[in-house]
Amino acid sequence: MSPDAVVAVHELSKSFGDFVAVDAVSFDVQRGEVVGYLGPNGSGKTTTMRMLLGLLRPTSGSATVLGLDVVRDAERIRPQVGYMSQRFALYEDLTVAENLRFYGGVYGLDNARLAERMEAMLELIELQDQRNERAGELAGGWRQRLALAIALIHEPELMFLDEPTSGVDPEARRAFWDVIYTLAEQGRTIVVSTHYMDEAEHCGRLAILDQGRLLAMDTPTALKRDVVHGDAWEIVPPPDASPGPVLDSLVRLPGVLRVETLGDSLHAIVEPGAYQAESLADALAGYPGVRVEPAEISLDDVFSILVSGGHRR
Amino acid sequence: MAAMIEARELHKSFGPTHAVDGVTIEVQAGEAYGLVGPDGAGKTTTLRLLVGASRLDSGTVEVAGYDMATQTEEARASIGYLAQRFSLYGDLTVMENLRFFGEVRGLTGLTFDQRAQELLDFVGLLGFEDRRAEHLSGGMRQKLGLACALVHEPPVLLLDEPTGGVDPVTRQDFWQLIRRVLEGGAAVVVSTPYMDEATRCSRIGFMHSGRILVEATPRELAATLSGRVLELAAHPKEAAQAIARADPDVEDVLAFGDRLHLRVTDPAGPLSRLPSSLAAAGIEVVRLRPISPSIEDVFISLLAEHRR
Numbered sequence: 001m002s003p004d005a006v007v008a009v010h011e012l013s014k015s016f017g018d019f020v021a022v023d024a025v026s027f028d029v030q031r032g033e034v035v036g037y038l039g040p041n042g043s044g045k046t047t048t049m050r051m052l053l054g055l056l057r058p059t060s061g062s063a064t065v066l067g068l069d070v071v072r073d074a075e076r077i078r079p080q081v082g083y084m085s086q087r088f089a090l091y092e093d094l095t096v097a098e099n100l101r102f103y104g105g106v107y108g109l110d111n112a113r114l115a116e117r118m119e120a121m122l123e124l125i126e127l128q129d130q131r132n133e134r135a136g137e138l139a140g141g142w143r144q145r146l147a148l149a150i151a152l153i154h155e156p157e158l159m160f161l162d163e164p165t166s167g168v169d170p171e172a173r174r175a176f177w178d179v180i181y182t183l184a185e186q187g188r189t190i191v192v193s194t195h196y197m198d199e200a201e202h203c204g205r206l207a208i209l210d211q212g213r214l215l216a217m218d219t220p221t222a223l224k225r226d227v228v229h230g231d232a233w234e235i236v237p238p239p240d241a242s243p244g245p246v247l248d249s250l251v252r253l254p255g256v257l258r259v260e261t262l263g264d265s266l267h268a269i270v271e272p273g274a275y276q277a278e279s280l281a282d283a284l285a286g287y288p289g290v291r292v293e294p295a296e297i298s299l300d301d302v303f304s305i306l307v308s309g310g311h312r313r
Numbered sequence: 314m315a316a317m318i319e320a321r322e323l324h325k326s327f328g329p330t331h332a333v334d335g336v337t338i339e340v341q342a343g344e345a346y347g348l349v350g351p352d353g354a355g356k357t358t359t360l361r362l363l364v365g366a367s368r369l370d371s372g373t374v375e376v377a378g379y380d381m382a383t384q385t386e387e388a389r390a391s392i393g394y395l396a397q398r399f400s401l402y403g404d405l406t407v408m409e410n411l412r413f414f415g416e417v418r419g420l421t422g423l424t425f426d427q428r429a430q431e432l433l434d435f436v437g438l439l440g441f442e443d444r445r446a447e448h449l450s451g452g453m454r455q456k457l458g459l460a461c462a463l464v465h466e467p468p469v470l471l472l473d474e475p476t477g478g479v480d481p482v483t484r485q486d487f488w489q490l491i492r493r494v495l496e497g498g499a500a501v502v503v504s505t506p507y508m509d510e511a512t513r514c515s516r517i518g519f520m521h522s523g524r525i526l527v528e529a530t531p532r533e534l535a536a537t538l539s540g541r542v543l544e545l546a547a548h549p550k551e552a553a554q555a556i557a558r559a560d561p562d563v564e565d566v567l568a569f570g571d572r573l574h575l576r577v578t579d580p581a582g583p584l585s586r587l588p589s590s591l592a593a594a595g596i597e598v599v600r601l602r603p604i605s606p607s608i609e610d611v612f613i614s615l616l617a618e619h620r621r
Binding site: 169172197219236261298 | 480532546569572607
């Protein structure tokens with residue numbers, strides 16, 4: 001464990017009866033990092049998070065959060081971390097300012113400090129002008145930012161965010177992440193659990209989980225390079241052909257690892273150097289007019305290859 | 314190809330709010346049309362107008378050749394609709410739910426039994442007939458919802474944010490089902506705030522403030538920014554962001570976890586200038602290269618243009 005680790009997890013496991021929810025997971029999170037925790041339902045995301053918050057006792061292994069042991073010091077962890085759930089609770093008939101004041105009181109901030117923190121938070125989420133609007137009247141993206149501000153009111157060093165931008169549009173998501181990056185620059189540490197690729201792309205490092213096990217953890221760029229280990233091509237069927245038969249031909253070609261149907265084209269991962277645009281188009285000569293263009297490897301590719309063994313579709 | 318949905322100049326206001334403000338949509342058989350846009354753009358209201366659940370202020374909707382205003386019954390009978398918070402009966406079993414929706418749609422007896430077997434097989438719920446809906450996982454509930462929407466073999470399927478809160482594996486399964494519905498010749502309209510879901514549609518209408526700003530295939534959309542997105546990976550990222558923003562040909566900088574996307578008016582200038590200006594500031598450049606724009610890049614640029 002490095003001295004700067006805000007979260008240090010060693011061989012952490014949790015079983016419920018015969019069911020192993022978290023299976024010997026180890027990782028560190030450094031100060032100022034934005035780390036994503038990506039996995040399907042039942043992969044152990046929430047169970048891990050609950051153990052790190054000191055809400056659930058591990059079956060074996062150990063973990064420290066802000067230097068505190070999650071079993072021995074569980075009570076001391078929660079006041080020092082922020083938590084924003086996907087089902088965050090705003091009081092809809094209270095104003096923006098009243099929501100912040102209420103939660104500040106829950107965390108025991110005195111009046112002077114509460115006033116100072118409220119101003120800082122309103123500035124951070126750019127809601128100064130809407131402070132007297134009811135929370136229920138805010139648009140979705142703004143509500144999410146208010147929920148973030150509430151989770152930050154007691155100035156925690158470490159934040160756990162559970163699907164923070166699910167259901168918001170790209171522009172609102174971008175504004176939200178700009179706030180997250182500002183927090184990380186200030187040296188705060190952020191752990192985001194999600195099952196959306198759009199959200200995962202924003203994390204500095206990404207842990208991928210399935211069935212309780214940590215399958216990989218690295219930057220999105222490194223995961224795309226090392227896990228996928230192949231070239232991405234976009235295949236555009238001729239205008240009168242449907243993608244179905246082209247897909248069937250494609251998956252039978254040697255060196256083709258994975259094919260996915262997008263709206264009006266196909267996305268293929270092939271073994272490194274197996275094809276050039278021309279040779280791949282030649283291999284699909286049964287479809288005159290088919291076009292092949294270079295594409296980018298996606299986190300969907302990474303996820304499918306790790307979790308589903310790269311099954312062909 | 315026949316248009317299965319023809320909606321012309323739809324208008325719907327709630328008090329002073331123009332929720333839907335002149336929307337025209339045409340969807341062909343076998344086509345998946347993605348209605349994409351921010352919260353409050355009017356996506357759900359548009360779907361409710363298409364399904365006839367909400368009364369039009371003006372405009373016309375034709376579904377499978379039937380006019381929603383004058384041939385309401387026939388038009389509605391042609392539609393399967395999966396609402397955002399679709400209501401299954403939690404205390405009814407899978408089969409009982411399916412039977413309920415079958416009866417509403419006039420399916421009984423042997424016809425229903427055959428259709429139910431087909432559908433349960435199709436969505437992968439065979440063997441779960443007697444499980445109560447409230448005891449199904451999120452993904453299974455959603456598949457049951459889809460089966461209920463498809464019970465009367467509608468030629469038109471409308472899905473309002475169908476995969477909200479569903480994990481990626483389940484989402485891929487769900488889209489495989491939708492793809493088979495499309496291969497069967499149905500027309501599908503999907504509303505979604507997710508860009509990765511939008512790219513699975515054959516055509517995308519980008520909605521904002523009650524209007525469709527742009528309508529195109531995912532590839533045509535990406536082509537509007539072709540050559541105008543650069544990927545920059547550099548340490549420290551924040552300093553790199555400030556320098557990139559200052560370049561005269563950089564319109565916008567979008568931060569991701571370990572890299573930046575720069576939207577440029579012309580790539581040549583930044584590609585030649587940025588390496589030296591970043592190096593001069595002591596910033597280590599890991600990568601600077603043109604990339605294919607994502608749908609997310611396109612939408613953010615569209616919104617910026619629209620607001621200008």
